Amino acid sequence: MVRPVSAAALLFALFAPLAAQSRLDSGINAKIREEENGHSQIMKTLHVLTDVYGPRVTGSPNLKAAGEWAIKQMQSWGFTNGHLEPWDFGHPGWVNERFSAHITAPVKDQLTCEVVAWTPGTDGTVAAPAYQMQMPNRPDAAQLAAFLDGEKVKVKGKIVLVGKHTIVPVNITPPAKRRTDEDVRAQYDPDNPNGGRGRGRGNDQPPPPMTARQIDEQVDAFLVANGARVRVNDAAREHGQIIAFNNRTYDLAKAVPTVVMRNEDYGRISRLLADGSAVELEFNIVNKVYPEGRTAYNTIAEISGSDKKDEIVMLGGHLDSWQSATGATDNAIGCATMMEAARILKAIGVAPRRTIRVALWSGEEEGILGSQAYVKEHFGTFENQKQPEYSKLVAYLNIDSGTGRARGAGVFGPPAAAAVVRRALAPFQDLGVAGASATTSRVIGGTDSTSFNNVGLPGIGFGQDPIEYNTHTHHTNLDTYERVIEDDVKASAIAIAATLYELAMRDEMLPRLPAAQMPPLPTPTRP
Numbered sequence: 001m002v003r004p005v006s007a008a009a010l011l012f013a014l015f016a017p018l019a020a021q022s023r024l025d026s027g028i029n030a031k032i033r034e035e036e037n038g039h040s041q042i043m044k045t046l047h048v049l050t051d052v053y054g055p056r057v058t059g060s061p062n063l064k065a066a067g068e069w070a071i072k073q074m075q076s077w078g079f080t081n082g083h084l085e086p087w088d089f090g091h092p093g094w095v096n097e098r099f100s101a102h103i104t105a106p107v108k109d110q111l112t113c114e115v116v117a118w119t120p121g122t123d124g125t126v127a128a129p130a131y132q133m134q135m136p137n138r139p140d141a142a143q144l145a146a147f148l149d150g151e152k153v154k155v156k157g158k159i160v161l162v163g164k165h166t167i168v169p170v171n172i173t174p175p176a177k178r179r180t181d182e183d184v185r186a187q188y189d190p191d192n193p194n195g196g197r198g199r200g201r202g203n204d205q206p207p208p209p210m211t212a213r214q215i216d217e218q219v220d221a222f223l224v225a226n227g228a229r230v231r232v233n234d235a236a237r238e239h240g241q242i243i244a245f246n247n248r249t250y251d252l253a254k255a256v257p258t259v260v261m262r263n264e265d266y267g268r269i270s271r272l273l274a275d276g277s278a279v280e281l282e283f284n285i286v287n288k289v290y291p292e293g294r295t296a297y298n299t300i301a302e303i304s305g306s307d308k309k310d311e312i313v314m315l316g317g318h319l320d321s322w323q324s325a326t327g328a329t330d331n332a333i334g335c336a337t338m339m340e341a342a343r344i345l346k347a348i349g350v351a352p353r354r355t356i357r358v359a360l361w362s363g364e365e366e367g368i369l370g371s372q373a374y375v376k377e378h379f380g381t382f383e384n385q386k387q388p389e390y391s392k393l394v395a396y397l398n399i400d401s402g403t404g405r406a407r408g409a410g411v412f413g414p415p416a417a418a419a420v421v422r423r424a425l426a427p428f429q430d431l432g433v434a435g436a437s438a439t440t441s442r443v444i445g446g447t448d449s450t451s452f453n454n455v456g457l458p459g460i461g462f463g464q465d466p467i468e469y470n471t472h473t474h475h476t477n478l479d480t481y482e483r484v485i486e487d488d489v490k491a492s493a494i495a496i497a498a499t500l501y502e503l504a505m506r507d508e509m510l511p512r513l514p515a516a517q518m519p520p521l522p523t524p525t526r527p
C-alpha cells in the first residue's frame, strides 16, 4: 500500500462533491440520457447539414442555406429568436460546380484531385503538356526570384506540377483512435500541473526565410504572368487523401486554375516525366463566384430564460467547411451536437433560468473570423468591455474535433470555474468523460472558443477522442457522413446537455478570473 492516508483523502475529495451532485441532478441526467437514447435527432441533423448543404464554404449560398435550415429546425423544436447575423467577410463566395482531370498520354486514366478555393475555373477543357517545376528547398526571396526567372519559358502553355513528389512512407504503427482513460484523466486532473496544457512538439529547425504562404503567392503570380494553364500541387498524404485549402489572396485574378492531386497520381506523373515521357493532361474546372458572399452570417437561435433571462449561456461550433467533402467531422457534427444538447433540454421540458443561445459560426476555416466578429460586436474585450453584455455571458461551450466522444473540457478561467464544469460532467464517467481543467490562455487558435478566451470570457472547449480526425478526415476529401460514430456523438450530446443545464440553472454565474489575474492580451502571431 502506498501512502494510504493521502489516497483516502483524495478519494474523499473526489467522491464527496460528486455524490452530492448526483443526488441533486440524478433525475435530470436520467431524463437527458433517456431523451437522447430514445429520440435522438443528431444523425438527421448531420445528414441534412452534410448531404443536403455540404460543402459549406464561407460566403457560399450553401452555407447560408444550411444556416437558414438550422434556424427552421431549431424553431420546430421550440427555439425562439432564430436569425442570421451578418458580419463582413470581405471576400466573394466561391463554389466549385464541376471538375474532371485526366491523363491522356502516354496512358489514358482519370486523375483524383480537389480544386483550391478562390481560384478561377478553366473556361472549358484545357489540354496541355505537363511540366514539373522542381522547387528550391527553403529559398529566400532572391533565390526564389532567380529560380523562377529560369523557369519562365518552361511553364508557358503548360499544366505545371509545382514541387517534387512527396514520398509518404507506409505507416506501420497508426495512432490510437481512442485515448486511454489514464491519459484523459491526467489531462483533466485539476492537481496535475501539466494538465490541460497540450503537449507541444519541439521543432529544432529555424524558421525558413520565406513562409509556405509567401512562396505560394509568389509562384501563383509567376504562373499567371507567364501563361501557365493550370497549377497542380501534390496532396502528399496517404490513401488518396487530399486537403485543398484556398488562394489566400481571395483574388481569382492572382492565381491560375489550381488543384491538389492525390499523392499517388502525382507520383505516377512525376515518375513518367522522370522517364523522359511526354505527359499530356486534360482539366475541366467550373467555379462560380458570388459577390454577395462578402457578407457572411452566423446562425443564432435561443431558448429563452426565465428569472435570469438576461444572463446567457452560449454553445455552438462552426458551420462552415472546406470544399473537398461535405464537412461532416469538421464540423457539421459539432453543430449537430450543440443543437442536440439544447434540443434535449427543450424536449424534456426544462425551463432554463438563463437564456440558452446556440451559435453556429462561419469563417472559422479562414481564421476564426465569424466568432471573433460576433464577440467584438456583442461583448467587446476585457480591456474594453461592452456593458452590460460582457458581464452577462456565463460561458460559451464549443465542440470542433470530429466524431470522437467528449472526454473532458478546458475552461477559460480560474480553477473554481473548471470545478463547476467538472461537477456537471462527473455523472458521465460511464460515457468516458474524465472531467474539466482550467486554462488562462488568451491565444486565438484552433477553434471558436478561443475567440471568447481571447477577450477574457469563459470559453469552454470539449476535448474528444481522436478516432480518425487528424489521420483521415480533418479538412480532407474523406470528411463525410460515413465517418461519424452515432454512439460517440450521442454520448457527447448527453454530457454537454447536462453541463448546459447546470450552467443555465445554478444560482451563480461561472466564476471569472479576478482582474489582477487576467493575463495580458497576446500580440497576434498569425502570418
Ligand SMILES: [Zn+2]
Pocket: 318, 330, 331, 364, 400, 447
Ligand atoms: Zn473545425
